[in-house]
Amino acid sequence: MKTIYYLYIAVFFFICFFFLSIFIINGNTIFFDVPVYEWLQTWPRTDFFKVITNAGELWFLLILIVISLVLLRKKEQRQLFLGTMAVEAVLNVLLKYFFSRERPGFPHLVEVSGYSFPSGHMMAVTTFSFLILYFIWHSKMSKVKKGIFSIPFILYVVLIGFSRIYLGVHFASDVLGAFCLAVGLVSFFIFLSRSLK
Numbered sequence: 132m133k134t135i136y137y138l139y140i141a142v143f144f145f146i147c148f149f150f151l152s153i154f155i156i157n158g159n160t161i162f163f164d165v166p167v168y169e170w171l172q173t174w175p176r177t178d179f180f181k182v183i184t185n186a187g188e189l190w191f192l193l194i195l196i197v198i199s200l201v202l203l204r205k206k207e208q209r210q211l212f213l214g215t216m217a218v219e220a221v222l223n224v225l226l227k228y229f230f231s232r233e234r235p236g237f238p239h240l241v242e243v244s245g246y247s248f249p250s251g252h253m254m255a256v257t258t259f260s261f262l263i264l265y266f267i268w269h270s271k272m273s274k275v276k277k278g279i280f281s282i283p284f285i286l287y288v289v290l291i292g293f294s295r296i297y298l299g300v301h302f303a304s305d306v307l308g309a310f311c312l313a314v315g316l317v318s319f320f321i322f323l324s325r326s327l328k
Contacts, residue, residue: 137322144315167303187252237299249309257313
């Protein structure tokens with residue numbers, strides 16, 4: 132894919148995040164927040180989602196980051212990976228305090244603290260996974276292997292998002308906002324990295 136396309140993708144997802152944030156900036160819920168939560172509650176999978184959500188905790192991500200750094204052999208890849216993850220972490224903290232959105236009033240099935248928007252778990256996991264997907268699809272593996280190796284990271288993002296909503300600690304809009312911002316961030320840094328190279 133051409134380098135400029137990554138900028139287009141970044142702009143698109145940043146715009147999506149911007150319009151989403153306008154709706155929730157005053158603490159409002161969005162029309163799909165409650166229906167998505169109620170839909171997920173029809174899945175009696177509390178223990179499963181508790182396990183899944185732990186895979187988005189900082190300690191687990193740090194393990195994945197260390198393993199990834201060992202496997203990434205090119206200096207440019209490691210710089211892109213670490214730089215993007217670092218910016219994501221700082222940006223998430225700043226935005227949480229900027230929006231100061233309270234957690235949902237749903238029953239919380241796990242202990243949480245801090246503000247709600249954008250979801251920290253979702254933003255970190257999406258940033259990590261999309262960086263890895265980028266490296267996979269720009270490797271020399273066959274398309275079949277690329278597809279096979281991509282599936283776990285796609286599921287990782289989807290299940291983390293569902294778990295945060297199901298457990299009552301995030302609105303669906305928190306998760307969607309985090310996803311949009313993370314994809315935009317990854318795309319923008321890929322664009323910068325490729326442009327500088």
